[in-house]
Amino acid sequence: MQLVKANVVSIAPLTEYVYKVELKPSEPVSFEAGHYLQLVLGEKDKRAFSIASRPSQTELLELHIGASEENSYAMQALDHLKEHFANNTQADVEVGLGISQLRTESELPVVLLAGGTGFSYVKSMADHLAEIKSTRPVFFYWGVRDESALYAKDEMEKWAASQANFNFIPVVEHASDNWQGHTGYVHKAVMKDMDSLAPYEIYMAGRFDMIGPVRDDFIAHGAIRENMYADAFAFIK
Numbered sequence: 001m002q003l004v005k006a007n008v009v010s011i012a013p014l015t016e017y018v019y020k021v022e023l024k025p026s027e028p029v030s031f032e033a034g035h036y037l038q039l040v041l042g043e044k045d046k047r048a049f050s051i052a053s054r055p056s057q058t059e060l061l062e063l064h065i066g067a068s069e070e071n072s073y074a075m076q077a078l079d080h081l082k083e084h085f086a087n088n089t090q091a092d093v094e095v096g097l098g099i100s101q102l103r104t105e106s107e108l109p110v111v112l113l114a115g116g117t118g119f120s121y122v123k124s125m126a127d128h129l130a131e132i133k134s135t136r137p138v139f140f141y142w143g144v145r146d147e148s149a150l151y152a153k154d155e156m157e158k159w160a161a162s163q164a165n166f167n168f169i170p171v172v173e174h175a176s177d178n179w180q181g182h183t184g185y186v187h188k189a190v191m192k193d194m195d196s197l198a199p200y201e202i203y204m205a206g207r208f209d210m211i212g213p214v215r216d217d218f219i220a221h222g223a224i225r226e227n228m229y230a231d232a233f234a235f236i237k
Contacts, residue, residue: 001097002029003040005090008081009060014151018117020052021063021081023093029058033128034101034121034203036231037061039077040092047077048097050205052120054127061095066117100203100229102128108201108227109137111194113214115186115206116144119152122203130162139193143171143186143206147179169193187214196222204230 006023014020031037033055038046052062065081067074084091102125110129112122119142126140140160144150150170160168171182171189182189190197197218204211211232219225 002095004029004093004095006061006093007088007090008085011078011082011085014064015149017068018064018066018149018151019078021065021078023061023063023091024059025061025093025095026090029061029095031055031058031096032101033104033124034229035096035098035124036121037063038094038097039080040094041077041080046094047073049077050118050121050124051095052123054124054131056128056131061093062120064117064120064123098231099234100231102203103201103229104128104132106201107136109199110139111190111197111200111202112138112140113186113190113202113204113206114140114142115210116149118205118207121205123152125203126156126159126166130159130166133163135165137165137167139167139169139190139200141169141171141186141190143173143189145173147172147176187217191217191221194221198222198224200227202228204228204232206232208232 005026009022009024012020031051036048036050038048040046049063049065052064065074065078067078112125114122129138153170156168160166169182171186172179175183202223211230
């Protein structure tokens with residue numbers, strides 16, 4: 001873990017409630033695909049956000065922050081960053097945290113599963129796998145409530161088209177009549193598509209109240225516990 005100061009380079013809306021934040025560290029940083037950083041608001045107040053950048057993108061760290069009035073954790077963090085941006089001052093961040101980073105030494109096929117802004121966690125992995133030209137089969141499932149939340153759909157479709165072993169599967173919980181893809185809960189789509197999850201290495205990000213039931217359903221569908229990764233596991237039973 002590195003504690004560094006960083007300039008807030010940009011804050012831009014991706015949707016009505018999701019913002020892309022770019023931070024420029026004052027010194028070189030190192031992290032792995034799937035790591036997160038902590039924004040230091042105070043000595044005992046640190047807010048964790050997944051790093052959306054791939055590890056080779058160390059000059060700018062990208063975050064996707066889903067902030068609304070109902071989510072004070074993220075909203076207060078975003079307000080903190082906006083204040084630094086407006087005043088051209090540096091924020092304190094701790095970089096390179098987490099235990100659920102991509103296992104690059106593995107050769108197992110990969111399931112990347114994201115709910116909402118959990119997308120940023122698996123985006124780093126997807127971009128890294130593309131950069132190193134991985135030949136592992138990769139299945140990227142992104143679940144959202146409605147189609148307007150698929151803010152990176154075009155980007156991920158280009159990622160999927162870049163190599164034959166990459167697959168992008170968006171899943172919309174409350175789909176319109178015009179939606180042509182998967183609907184409902186994202187992990188249910190995974191289980192519908194795959195007879196058994198035993199052969200796969202699985203990386204997951206989303207709300208804590210989502211990850212626990214998903215883990216249990218996946219294990220019942222054959223997933224091997226030791227091949228499942230989510231930082232939320234450290235906080236749930």
